[in-house]
Each structure stands twice: as structure tokens, then as C-alpha cells.
Amino acid sequence: MKIREVSVLALAVFLWGMPVRAQSVQSLGKDVERLREEVEIIQRKLYRAEVSDSTPSATSSGTQVRLSQMEEQMRDLTGKLDEIEYRIKKINERFDVLNRDIDVRFKMIEGKPVGNNGLGTKASAAKRFDAPVAKGAPKSVSGASVKGEELAPLPTPKKKSVKEIYQQGLDDFNASKYDAAEKQFDLVLKDYPKDMLAGNAQYWLGEVYYARAEYERAAVAFGKSYKNYKDGNKGADSIYKLGLTMQKLGKNAEACAAYLNLPNEFPKAEKALKDKAAAAAKKLNCK
Secondary structure, eight states, X not given: OOHHHHHHHHHHHHHHHHHHHHHHHHHHHHHHHHHHHHHHHHHHHHHHHHHHXXXXXXXXXXXXXXXXXXXXXXXXXXXXXXXXXHHHHHHHHHHHHHHHHHHHHHHHHTTOOOOTXXXXXXXXXXXXXXXXXXXXXXXXXXXXXXXXGGGSOOOOOOOOOHHHHHHHHHHHHHTTOHHHHHHHHHHHHHHOTTSTTHHHHHHHHHHHHHHTTOHHHHHHHHHHHHHHSTTSTTHHHHHHHHHHHHHHTTOHHHHHHHHHHHHHHOTTSOHHHHHHHHHHHHHTTOO
């Protein structure tokens, strides 16, 4: 094949890929915008629901259920956003590799050596196209700087294990990085809902909200931890913290119910925790 024919072929391959790339990225970009709009709508609903719950006439239990549902929708939409943005990134990476591939092929056409691993073709196979190279020329001119491994697909980022994500959440919480901790615990619940650490993550999500004085959200989180992961190692802690949260909200009857039920629900709970619940119940004159 003549040099002109090879050049035309390489150029055709490059131009053929461009509209495919543009179309894929444009389509995914529209999905991102749509999901962002849905997230914004849910955020406004959450704000209105929280404002509504702060009024005396609001039905707290109904509002908490709606808040919980909207939070789950937020987590789902955020997960979809992350997935689409990752796909866009991978498309861009693949076409970057294609661009380097074409650049190497042009160097081969011009008779410039490429590494033995470059596209599986040795430099000696292109001797009829050899061109003189100035002695002592920089590697970028001679083409010697191009290595075969540069043409290999980029490695896929290793997905973190549930233990790594959970531990990062604890580290962030202990460092008072509550927003970062919330993201890690949400990620555990989203990607590993059946793992034994999911119950712990749900509990610590409640602790994040409690630390930020977001007591309505904390009550929902602790309630879920108690209801869905009652048999986990944070079951007793969840009902105790639910009592504290209800007390913060001025709902002493609900707080008393949590304190008094703790030793009955969790007879094997640590004595220190049961003592704290008993002391809190006594302070509220719970009967």
C-alpha cells in the first residue's frame, strides 16, 4: 500500500470516530442534565418538607416518611449521575488512546521507529519508508520517545471494598468532616445494602445528622437502623440515640418509649448503655 493510501486510511479511521464520540458524549450529557434537574427538584421538595415539619400543625410521622423517601431518591439519582459521568470519562479516555494510535501510525509511515510493542509492528518492517534522522536528534523528533505501553488501554480504577469505604467514613466523622462522612456511609448503603457493615453505616449516618443538629433527619436514620438492622451490633445504640433525638425534638413521650424499651428489646446490651437509658428515662420521669 502506498504512503498516500495509508495516510488516507488512517485519517478516515480518525474522522469516522469523531461523530460517534460526539454523539455518545452529547447523549450522556443530556442524561446528566436531566438527572441534575431531578436532583434539584427533590432538593426543593426536601426543603419545603423540612420547613413544613417545623410548624406546630405539621404531621411529623408523615413528613418523616416523605423525607426518607426523598432522601432515597436523592441517593439513587446521585448514583446514576456518578455512573454517567464515569462513562463519559471512559469514552474520552478511549478516544485519547485512538488519537495516540493514529499518531504512531503516521510515524511509522514516515519511517520513524516506534517501540517493538507499538501496535505489534517492529520498526524494521517499515524500512522502505526510512527517512534520515539528524544525529543526536531529540527523542521527540526521532519518535523513540513513543513506547508501546502508552498505547495500552488505561487501567480501570479499582473499586473500593465495603470495609475501605466504611473506615473512610469513620475517619471523616472522627475528624468532624461530616459531609465527607455522609457520602461514604451513603455509598456503603447504595453499593453494599446486604453487607454486615450496612447496619453500622446506617447508624453512623444518623450520628452525622445528629452532630449537625439535623434532628429530624437523624430520627429517620436511627429509626431505619433500629427497624432494618435490629439484629446488628448497632441495634441497641440505635434505639438509645433515637430516644435522645426525640428528646431534642421535644417529643418526650417517644423518647421515653425508646429508653424504656431498650432493656426489653436488647436484654444482652452492654450494662453501660442500659444504665444510660435508665438515667435518661428517670430524668424525664418516664413511666
